[in-house]
Amino acid sequence: MIEIVNLSVEYGVSGQRSALSEVNLAIAAAERVALIGANGAGKSTLLLAICGAIPASSGSVSIDGLPWTKREKDNPHGKAGLVFQNPDDQLFMPTVYEDIAFGLRSNNVSVVETDKRMEEMLTRLEIAHLKDRMCHTLSGGEKRLAALAGVLVMRPDYLLLDEPASFLDPRAKRRFVALLDSLAQGFILATHDMDIAARLCSRVIILKEGKVFADGGTGLLDNEALMDQAGL
Numbered sequence: 401m402i403e404i405v406n407l408s409v410e411y412g413v414s415g416q417r418s419a420l421s422e423v424n425l426a427i428a429a430a431e432r433v434a435l436i437g438a439n440g441a442g443k444s445t446l447l448l449a450i451c452g453a454i455p456a457s458s459g460s461v462s463i464d465g466l467p468w469t470k471r472e473k474d475n476p477h478g479k480a481g482l483v484f485q486n487p488d489d490q491l492f493m494p495t496v497y498e499d500i501a502f503g504l505r506s507n508n509v510s511v512v513e514t515d516k517r518m519e520e521m522l523t524r525l526e527i528a529h530l531k532d533r534m535c536h537t538l539s540g541g542e543k544r545l546a547a548l549a550g551v552l553v554m555r556p557d558y559l560l561l562d563e564p565a566s567f568l569d570p571r572a573k574r575r576f577v578a579l580l581d582s583l584a585q586g587f588i589l590a591t592h593d594m595d596i597a598a599r600l601c602s603r604v605i606i607l608k609e610g611k612v613f614a615d616g617g618t619g620l621l622d623n624e625a626l627m628d629q630a631g632l
């Protein structure tokens with residue numbers, strides 16, 4: 401369970417810009433949540449705060465009861481894996497293979513298990529042909545797939561996906577949606593793609609100006625007045 405209590409996040413040295421204010425949410429591990437909201441509503445900030453990549457200004461986030469404080473640097477036991485909105489923020493090793501395998505290697509996963517999981521992931525995302533390429537030479541969609549692979553291969557308990565289908569061509573998008581749909585685990589998916597949200601998710605959380613504006617079933621997506629009020 402991810403528990404978010406009175407979470408506020410401000411950016412800037414003296415916290416001039418409020419990105420999230422007083423957010424309260426409880427999200428169970430198996431839930432498939434679409435996180436939607438207009439540009440700047442706070443979706444990416446919320447995902448970054450959940451995995452601890454940015455500190456809370458006040459309030460708290462805990463994952464499976466483990467508190468998250470400003471002091472901790474890593475994910476609580478690597479429980480939450482975030483696919484960043486911009487793949488350039490994620491890929492940092494020279495080659496695709498090294499980048500995707502980085503998490504497994506730094507968590508001392510055995511060579512045999514690493515090879516097995518790598519092969520499976522490269523095959524499922526159809527990116528085996530990219531494995532020896534330099535990351536910075538990939539196209540936008542190729543970078544996206546490599547970044548997704550690096551997180552999925554870790555099999556995190558909580559999967560946080562920030563616009564994961566952006567840059568993907570229709571075929572890659574279908575493959576990716578099918579892959580997500582086949583996962584037993586839940587995920588939180590920040591997206592502007594309402595088709596993907598409706599197809600994959602059972603819960604919809606709408607953010608507006610840093611606050612939870614609505615939280616409910618996928619019926620929210622069909623509520624035109626509500627979507628309009630949310631700036632969507």
Ligand SMILES: Nc1ncnc2c1ncn2[C@@H]1O[C@H](COP(=O)(O)OP(=O)(O)OP(=O)(O)O)[C@@H](O)[C@H]1O
Pocket residue numbers: 411412417418419437438439440441442443444445446485
């Ligand atoms: N590093 C930063 N420094 C200052 N302000 C920031 C920073 N990152 C985000 N913000 C601001 O915080 C607010 C929330 O941004 P956030 O990126 O979380 O929105 P979002 O819902 O993910 O938007 P989008 O749909 O465009 O991805 C915005 O007003 C944004 O300008």
Ligand SMILES: [Mg+2]
Pocket residue numbers: 443444445485562
């Ligand atoms: Mg964003």
